[in-house]
Amino acid sequence: MSNGQQVVAYMPLHYGREYLSWSIHSIIDQIDALYVLYAAQGSHLTRTAERCPETRDELYALAYHAAGDKLHWIDGDWTQEHEQRNTINTLTDAPVIVALDADEVWYPGLLPAVLDFGRQVNVSDIRVPFWHYYRSLTKVIKHDPAFPVRVKFRDQPAGADTFSIPAECGENFRIHHYGYAQSSAIVRYKMRIHYHQNEFVPGYFDNVFMTNRQTDCHPCGQKEWNAEDVDILPFMAGHPYAGMELIP
Numbered sequence: 001m002s003n004g005q006q007v008v009a010y011m012p013l014h015y016g017r018e019y020l021s022w023s024i025h026s027i028i029d030q031i032d033a034l035y036v037l038y039a040a041q042g043s044h045l046t047r048t049a050e051r052c053p054e055t056r057d058e059l060y061a062l063a064y065h066a067a068g069d070k071l072h073w074i075d076g077d078w079t080q081e082h083e084q085r086n087t088i089n090t091l092t093d094a095p096v097i098v099a100l101d102a103d104e105v106w107y108p109g110l111l112p113a114v115l116d117f118g119r120q121v122n123v124s125d126i127r128v129p130f131w132h133y134y135r136s137l138t139k140v141i142k143h144d145p146a147f148p149v150r151v152k153f154r155d156q157p158a159g160a161d162t163f164s165i166p167a168e169c170g171e172n173f174r175i176h177h178y179g180y181a182q183s184s185a186i187v188r189y190k191m192r193i194h195y196h197q198n199e200f201v202p203g204y205f206d207n208v209f210m211t212n213r214q215t216d217c218h219p220c221g222q223k224e225w226n227a228e229d230v231d232i233l234p235f236m237a238g239h240p241y242a243g244m245e246l247i248p
Helices: 020-025 056-070 081-090 110-121 184-193 204-209
Strands: 007-013 033-039 071-076 096-099 104-106 125-127 130-134 139-141 149-153 160-162 175-180
Touching: 007 020, 007 056, 007 081, 020 056, 020 104, 033 056, 033 081, 056 071, 071 081, 096 110, 110 125, 110 149, 110 160, 184 204
Parallel strands: 007 033, 007 096, 033 071, 125 160, 130 175
Antiparallel strands: 096 149, 104 175, 125 149, 130 139
């Protein structure tokens, strides 16, 4: 509950065990419920005969351990990601909806600040700044200009705005995305089922990701993706990949 309003988060899930606990822990104390929308097969149209490296049971166990009784687990078979995500609209009438991906970790105190910002600007959709980690917890892409919508106010006028990071909070005060700081086996699987597959740089996985190229390293060739050195975030120091120069 925030400002008297119920706040519900949802997580579309197919795989994601490497950061799942950290993701949920980053906002669980600021929300009233978490709906995990689990698909046994990927929902990006591109499906493979390859079995997902992660099982439903292990993902459920991690999610329940992190969310406890706030967890609502929904099994589904969606063929498109937007169908999977939009399922939340049929499950709750909460006025505030937070999108939480399994590889996204919110900085401490960020969600309450974003909620306050959203009420002040009085629009439905709030985009939140991201950093994207690449092959390490200390290598990050800082300048991707695309910030996704992560909070929706159902009772506010249609429109979108981007959360402005207060100067006193520092540049870390954002969502930290670890999608490309996962094991190479998971990233390989991710790319085989990804809906942007037809847009990938030819040979990206072998020639860019696996060679740990640090410049122009976006899978679709986006030029802003150049990795920079950063210190590990204090709340990630206990992660199994902490201290690794290169995640295998």
